[in-house]
Amino acid sequence: MNTVEDPEAPTGIDDFNPLSADVAEDPFAAFERAREACPVHHTSRFSPDFYSLTRFADITSALNDAEAEIWSAQAGSSPQFNQPIGFNADGSESKAFRTLFRKWLSPSAGAVNAELIDSIVNELIDDMTAGGRVRGDFATEFAVLLPIRVIAHLIGIPPQDAPELKEMTDEFLGAFDIPDPRGVGPAVRRLNAYFEPHLEHRRALLREAGITDPDESDLGDVLPDDLLSYMLALRHGDRRLTPAEIGYVLATALTGGNDTTTSMLTNVVQRLLEKPELWLRVVGNGKLVQIAIEESLRLDPPVLGLFRTTTEDIAVGECPIPANSKVMLLFGSGNRDPRQWDNPDEFSLERPQKDLRRHLAFGLGAHFCLGAQLARAEGNRALEFLRTRLPHLRLDGPSERVPQHHLWGRRHLPVRWDDPQITENGQ
Numbered sequence: 001m002n003t004v005e006d007p008e009a010p011t012g013i014d015d016f017n018p019l020s021a022d023v024a025e026d027p028f029a030a031f032e033r034a035r036e037a038c039p040v041h042h043t044s045r046f047s048p049d050f051y052s053l054t055r056f057a058d059i060t061s062a063l064n065d066a067e068a069e070i071w072s073a074q075a076g077s078s079p080q081f082n083q084p085i086g087f088n089a090d091g092s093e094s095k096a097f098r099t100l101f102r103k104w105l106s107p108s109a110g111a112v113n114a115e116l117i118d119s120i121v122n123e124l125i126d127d128m129t130a131g132g133r134v135r136g137d138f139a140t141e142f143a144v145l146l147p148i149r150v151i152a153h154l155i156g157i158p159p160q161d162a163p164e165l166k167e168m169t170d171e172f173l174g175a176f177d178i179p180d181p182r183g184v185g186p187a188v189r190r191l192n193a194y195f196e197p198h199l200e201h202r203r204a205l206l207r208e209a210g211i212t213d214p215d216e217s218d219l220g221d222v223l224p225d226d227l228l229s230y231m232l233a234l235r236h237g238d239r240r241l242t243p244a245e246i247g248y249v250l251a252t253a254l255t256g257g258n259d260t261t262t263s264m265l266t267n268v269v270q271r272l273l274e275k276p277e278l279w280l281r282v283v284g285n286g287k288l289v290q291i292a293i294e295e296s297l298r299l300d301p302p303v304l305g306l307f308r309t310t311t312e313d314i315a316v317g318e319c320p321i322p323a324n325s326k327v328m329l330l331f332g333s334g335n336r337d338p339r340q341w342d343n344p345d346e347f348s349l350e351r352p353q354k355d356l357r358r359h360l361a362f363g364l365g366a367h368f369c370l371g372a373q374l375a376r377a378e379g380n381r382a383l384e385f386l387r388t389r390l391p392h393l394r395l396d397g398p399s400e401r402v403p404q405h406h407l408w409g410r411r412h413l414p415v416r417w418d419d420p421q422i423t424e425n426g427q
Helices: 021-025 027-037 057-065 091-099 112-132 140-145 145-155 158-175 183-208 229-234 245-255 259-274 276-284 288-298 370-391 418-422
Strands: 002-004 040-043 052-055 135-137 306-310 314-316 319-321 326-329 410-412 414-416
Touching: 021 027, 052 057, 052 288, 057 091, 112 140, 112 370, 135 140, 135 145, 140 145, 140 410, 145 158, 145 229, 145 245, 145 259, 145 370, 158 245, 158 259, 183 229, 183 245, 183 259, 229 245, 245 259, 259 276, 259 288, 259 370, 276 288, 276 370, 288 370, 306 410
Parallel strands: 002 040, 052 326
Antiparallel strands: 040 052, 135 414, 306 326, 314 319
């Protein structure tokens, strides 16, 4: 096991820090060096210091600790130590809280919202091509707007607030990489201030209707049928959700429901367009859409890693990790572990069916991402309409990485979609 001394030094085996700007430039090369030379690392020059797991087997072992006997989620999924709340809990407490939100983020969420997703996808393509335009930024004009409009609809907030929502989620996610004990606190306060008027509007509707003890029967009648209303109507056991729990859920839904899906969309489109023959195969065969999405999630997971906290002194392999240590589970490294996949650094539309969903992009086990099926549906429907409506889609310049070091996606992805033969002939 190695210890990092300088978080921004050139990254070799002895100074591996997965939250450094240096690693962020080429994370997968750094992951490979760490995974093969010393799969458990200690980063000391970060506040707080933390450890990293890089191998698929070690990561899945931690994620499959359903009762959190060793690997706890209570201190949060960021490097900072947070108080247990909501989904960041262990065992039966976490399961009970997750069950509350299956109505909104169920395995059928993609199918339930298919019409909404299709409508937004087509609106965005219409906007991109309006007035005969033939080029644009796929990231800002499509990939950002699709998931943020979908999640805004589900939460119950105006889709025209998309620019502000994007700015707030970027602030929230950016706090992950900063060695600051306050963590996401300032960003959460800003999000709470944004959501409060929308919650108060629903409380006012209840007061006007003379309802002091709302329940789910009031949704779609007195209250809009959305997540904001649902959280005012539901009970967690014998009590209502606390303001802190409501704020936590809204922040989680908003950030998890848009930035990671945006990155998934930019990642899969970039991989397909980098090798035009791959894009042409997808254009010609819709059965490859789901394969492309899953292979992109494996090769380029939007979240490179999240944290757990050890409950006792442990050893991973021969590397000791003390109790109460933050440990980053590097999904981006595990997803390219050659012990699990042939040619792990290659984007392939030929992966065996049995391997397609073994990746860790959505986590695993008790804390598997609740929004996974919604994200998959958005990706599949987006790619389906892109291949049929913009079959000549191609890259039109260099892309730019998202700024958050623990995330992986494109903040800018220039593309064009006119027929290149017509363009070459000047017609």
